[in-house]
Amino acid sequence: MKIAIRLAALAPAIVFAATAAFAQGKLNVVATTEDLASIGREVGGDRISIEAIARGYQDPHFVEAKPSFILKLMKAEVLIVVGKELEIGWLPPLIQQSRNSKIQVGADGYLDASLSARILEIPTGQITRAMGDVHPLGNPHYWLDPENGKRIAKDIADKFSQFRPNDRAYFEQRLADFTTRLDAAEKGWLAKMAPYKGTKVATYHRSFPNFAERFGLDIMGYVEPRPGIPPSPQHTLDLINEMKRQNVKIVLVEPYFDLKTPNAIGRDTGAIVLVMPPSVGGVKEVIDYFKLFDYDINLLVDAIRKTGAGK
Amino acid sequence: MRPMRLVCASVVAGGLVLEPSAAHAQDNAQSIQQQIDQLRREFDALKQQYDQRLTALEAKLGGGPPPAAETPPPVAAAPAQPTAQVPPGAEGAGGPAGALPVYGGAAAASKIFNPDMAVIGDFLGAAGTNSVQPDPFALGSNHPFPLQMHESEASFQAVVDPYARADFFLSFGEEGVSVEEGYVTFTSLPGGLLTRVGRMRAAFGKVNSLHNHVLPWTDRPIVNYNLVGGEDGISDAGFSVARLIPNPWLFLEATGQVFRGDSGAEGSPLFQTTRRSELSYVGHLRAYQDITENSNIDLGASYSRGHNGLLFDSASPDLGSRVTQLYGVDATFRWRPLQRSIYHSFVGRTEWIWSRRDQEDGLQSGVGMYISGDYQFGRRWFVGARYDRSDRATDASLLDTGGSLILTYWPSEFSQIRGQYRRTNYALGSAADEFLFQFQFSIGAHGAHPF
Numbered sequence: 001m002k003i004a005i006r007l008a009a010l011a012p013a014i015v016f017a018a019t020a021a022f023a024q025g026k027l028n029v030v031a032t033t034e035d036l037a038s039i040g041r042e043v044g045g046d047r048i049s050i051e052a053i054a055r056g057y058q059d060p061h062f063v064e065a066k067p068s069f070i071l072k073l074m075k076a077e078v079l080i081v082v083g084k085e086l087e088i089g090w091l092p093p094l095i096q097q098s099r100n101s102k103i104q105v106g107a108d109g110y111l112d113a114s115l116s117a118r119i120l121e122i123p124t125g126q127i128t129r130a131m132g133d134v135h136p137l138g139n140p141h142y143w144l145d146p147e148n149g150k151r152i153a154k155d156i157a158d159k160f161s162q163f164r165p166n167d168r169a170y171f172e173q174r175l176a177d178f179t180t181r182l183d184a185a186e187k188g189w190l191a192k193m194a195p196y197k198g199t200k201v202a203t204y205h206r207s208f209p210n211f212a213e214r215f216g217l218d219i220m221g222y223v224e225p226r227p228g229i230p231p232s233p234q235h236t237l238d239l240i241n242e243m244k245r246q247n248v249k250i251v252l253v254e255p256y257f258d259l260k261t262p263n264a265i266g267r268d269t270g271a272i273v274l275v276m277p278p279s280v281g282g283v284k285e286v287i288d289y290f291k292l293f294d295y296d297i298n299l300l301v302d303a304i305r306k307t308g309a310g311k
Numbered sequence: 312m313r314p315m316r317l318v319c320a321s322v323v324a325g326g327l328v329l330e331p332s333a334a335h336a337q338d339n340a341q342s343i344q345q346q347i348d349q350l351r352r353e354f355d356a357l358k359q360q361y362d363q364r365l366t367a368l369e370a371k372l373g374g375g376p377p378p379a380a381e382t383p384p385p386v387a388a389a390p391a392q393p394t395a396q397v398p399p400g401a402e403g404a405g406g407p408a409g410a411l412p413v414y415g416g417a418a419a420a421s422k423i424f425n426p427d428m429a430v431i432g433d434f435l436g437a438a439g440t441n442s443v444q445p446d447p448f449a450l451g452s453n454h455p456f457p458l459q460m461h462e463s464e465a466s467f468q469a470v471v472d473p474y475a476r477a478d479f480f481l482s483f484g485e486e487g488v489s490v491e492e493g494y495v496t497f498t499s500l501p502g503g504l505l506t507r508v509g510r511m512r513a514a515f516g517k518v519n520s521l522h523n524h525v526l527p528w529t530d531r532p533i534v535n536y537n538l539v540g541g542e543d544g545i546s547d548a549g550f551s552v553a554r555l556i557p558n559p560w561l562f563l564e565a566t567g568q569v570f571r572g573d574s575g576a577e578g579s580p581l582f583q584t585t586r587r588s589e590l591s592y593v594g595h596l597r598a599y600q601d602i603t604e605n606s607n608i609d610l611g612a613s614y615s616r617g618h619n620g621l622l623f624d625s626a627s628p629d630l631g632s633r634v635t636q637l638y639g640v641d642a643t644f645r646w647r648p649l650q651r652s653i654y655h656s657f658v659g660r661t662e663w664i665w666s667r668r669d670q671e672d673g674l675q676s677g678v679g680m681y682i683s684g685d686y687q688f689g690r691r692w693f694v695g696a697r698y699d700r701s702d703r704a705t706d707a708s709l710l711d712t713g714g715s716l717i718l719t720y721w722p723s724e725f726s727q728i729r730g731q732y733r734r735t736n737y738a739l740g741s742a743a744d745e746f747l748f749q750f751q752f753s754i755g756a757h758g759a760h761p762f
Contacts, residue, residue: 062653
């Protein structure tokens with residue numbers, strides 16, 4: 001009886017100790033964007049702790065390399081990056097100052113999520129800055145295709161397993177579960193968009209080529225004359241004329257761009273201007289990778305129905 | 312019971328894995344097919360180019376007219392591997408046949424390990440009169456250059472090996488070339504130490520460590536010219552060790568640096584050695600804290616000590632030279648709304664510097680400061696103001712003050728046009744009203760600077 005009482009008294013301490021040990025065993029992961037963090041969370045479950053650097057509503061090209069991020073990176077065992085030079089303006093000094101050998105470029109803890117992904121818009125021919133802030137290795141907004149989401153998840157699961165071999169089965173099971181759910185969701189999204197295949201849209205920046213390819217949108221022009229170059233009056237006029245000629249009724253704008261020019265285009269052409277998040281966290285409702293497509297597809301379908309743009 | 316559960320879990324997991332695997336395989340096959348198609352297209356394009364070149368060559372050799380349109384080869388199409396014929400007699404019997412690849416001949420391959428390279432041009436101009444400081448951008452220089460290709464900064468940056476990276480910044484100025492910075496950084500040392508070895512701008516305050524092209528003005532504050540060695544500032548060959556001080560509240564970094572002891576402008580050095588042992592030292596403590604996700608505060612305290620080249624006794628040079636000590640504090644407040652970060656921002660900063668310079672006529676204790684604010688009011692537009700006030704290092708009774716208004720325009724991320732109205736009230740001589748302007752442009756891949 002006494003032993004039982006003693007055990008009962010010790011139980012909270014044992015549970016606490018076990019929890020602490022478990023918490024210590026969590027893989028510490030940092031992702032550069034909330035999209036990668038969301039996929040990482042799906043795969044890693046409660047065996048990892050993961051944080052994102054860039055918020056979903058900020059332009060991922062222009063993140064400030066704040067010292068507070070150095071503190072995050074200092075403790076990271078794995079760093080997941082979008083790659084394709086999306087983070088080139090801010091990530092290198094953070095990695096360098098992190099004093100963390102595990103996450104230096106080329107080290108085991110550095111995972112470039114783009115390596116297995118299908119990358120579009122890889123420039124051919126001579127590349128110069130006259131083309132704007134062009135990405136020489138291809139368009140880095142590739143996560144906006146669920147097929148790439150699965151590839152990213154696979155790479156992440158492999159990386160997590162490399163660091164926590166004992167949890168390999170756990171990560172693989174969660175990867176399989178994520179892939180199954182994403183397959184099912186993708187079927188639904190494709191079915192929703194199927195009637196509107198070929199719908200012409202204009203977008204502010206080149207953020208949506210993978211999304212457009214997967215869901216059958218036809219991007220006919222951009223508010224930016226060239227990537228990273230703010231809209232000029234002449235280009236805006238040209239775009240308006242082209243939109244009128246092609247009867248384009250939708251303009252997609254990322255949440256971090258000013259709406260002044262898109263609204264002017266909308267007024268002139270009768271097009272609806274949609275603030276469409278390209279990332280998890282881009283708007284409040286988009287809390288994970290599934291919700292990102294749910295939100296964007298619903299937003300688009302509603303707008304197409306409203307404007308008759310799909311006809 | 313437990314094995315039973317495991318079996319059930321395995322069956323369920325297996326079922327979950329199988330279905331996506333099939334989908335995956337189909338997807339992979341599709342991806343491979345697309346890649347094959349892409350390769351086929353590239354191969355066809357390459358073949359076409361070589362056919363055209365061959366035709367042109369044949370026409371040339373045969374004296375016939377060259378083909379009408381010869382398109383230049385696109386850069387992205389991979390050049391064919393240079394080849395050489397197998398020597399006569401070596402073919403057959405399991406040996407190589409046909410063309411052999413020539414290794415080391417591909418110029419493109421040699422670029423793989425080349426560093427990131429960039430050049431930043433800094434063109435400066437001035438209008439107005441200034442009888443005290445004829446050169447509008449270098450105190451002490453007597454060249455009244457109203458237009459200057461002030462600096463062309465060439466940078467070379469790359470990873471050295473798994474343990475280090477190297478950064479070189481060569482400055483091509485009006486009067487020659489200098490290594491502005493050239494150092495190796497050991498990124499993976501134990502104990503959380505970030506160590507640099509080479510020539511570098513010292514971590515004294517804020518402005519001293521900044522390159523010209525990241526300054527929010529066309530010039531540097533008066534206090535930097537008067538007390539911290541001018542445009543070059545404390546920039547010397549030596550070692551630097553920085554360590555984060557762990558604490559639960561904020562980012563705290565301590566930096567210690569040891570230099571050879573030669574810094575400052577030519578003709579009026581801040582530190583100058585007369586003996587090997589006359590090293591100079593810099594210590595810097597930086598505290599940073601996010602206030603909100605849109606705003607943060609950055610505080611610093613700095614100390615520097617070095618010999619100023621003024622001998623204690625000119626008859627006994629062995630006694631060495633006198634000492635100059637600098638103390639500094641700096642504060643920077645930044646605001647940048649994340650969702651509109653490319654359109655609006657504000658940076659307010661101030662630095663206070665105290666100089667204690669030992670001279671023949673006694674200890675000169677001067678103090679100087681600047682305070683500035685820069686507001687970004689559009690994607691391409693910035694407006695700023697700065698107030699300057701500083702004693703002179705060699706005669707602290709002389710006080711210079713000044714003020715500037717700045718307007719900056721960015722045609723793109725890679726170029727900048729800036730105008731600055733500057734009024735300076737010199738302790739000796741009349742006040743100067745000047746209009747300074749700057750054209751800055753960058754080519755190549757210039758690595759991002761630390762925050």
